[in-house]
Amino acid sequence: MKNDLLLKALSGKPVERPPVWMMRQAGRYLPQYMKLREKYGFFERCQTPELACEITLQPVDIIGVDAAILFSDILVVPQAMGLEVQLIESKGPFLPNPVKTASDLHRVCIPDVHEKLQYVFDAIQLIKKELNSRVPLIGFAGAPWTLLCYMVQGKGSKTFDEAKAFCYTQPRVAHQLLQMITDTTIAYLEAQVEAGADVIQVFDSWGGLLSPADFETISLQYIRQIVTALKDKVPVIVFAKGAWHSLDAMAETGAQALGIDWCITPQMARSLAGDKVTLQGNFDPAKLLSPIPVIKKEVEAMLAAFGGERYIANLGHGILPNIPVDHARAFVDTVKGWSNGRAQ
Known part of the structure; x- marks a missing residue:
């Protein structure tokens, strides 16, 4: 791997600077993506x-990020399990x-993931070939509750509220469904790893x-x-938006990294998560609308x-569709200019 900063940071090895990527980085803020959106439907993409x-x-x-993340959607799993999904x-x-x-x-089943989701694994193999070891590739799935x-x-x-009521009033059915989603997701992610996902x-x-509770x-x-199921095969990052209260419990799962949003300070996140897990985050995506000098200053403070x-x-969540590309690049470039605890 030519750029292995992400893999080093996940394993706790020393790095010359933090790696940087952005959730939803492949998408609506990029003019090149919008051209494809005009020609092809979402699930066609x-x-x-x-x-x-x-x-x-x-x-x-x-943008020059340190990792690629597979372009897909968390709802391909419910789709594969038998539910119609429209976007x-x-x-x-x-x-x-x-x-x-x-x-x-x-109406819901635990599918053969190779039968229903082979297009994802084919995409991963193609991405890995085209990346040619430039940066790691992140695969993903939605958590069963989500x-x-x-x-x-x-x-x-x-x-x-309807989903919560379902869990509170029909707990047996809810947990049966959660387990079906879990079993499907494990098979799906294992196949992503077999196809070449690095994280x-x-x-x-x-x-x-x-x-x-x-x-x-x-x-x-x-x-x-x-x-x-996955942690001995590849590094796993868990991002539970807003669930900062359980960072200590999440740190004990064996995940190598925990994503956090902007509603918790780095100091509090570290005190809750401990020092044996990598933290990921937590820039407010809306702050990327600030003037570039402000973005640089805020990123350096982070x-x-x-x-x-x-x-x-x-970011503490996905990049917004109205972010100017040069603002996204400023975020990435500011991190890349950071070395040994200071801006270059």
């Missing part, structure tokens, strides 16, 4: 290996026939909607199964707060 490869490589070539531009995901009762589980939210609610939500990230976008019961116990060891510079 995901399911065509050549398009997924081209989109995955765009931020590596244009409506400017509105988000829509599942017209969500799971509501035990009888609905008959996938259940969409599979039950049927669409995006700020509260996912895996598990996204629990809605983990922060749960209390600490519910997070353990409804989310973390299933994430733990995924990490256990880097100083985290320090240079066991740290991956990233």
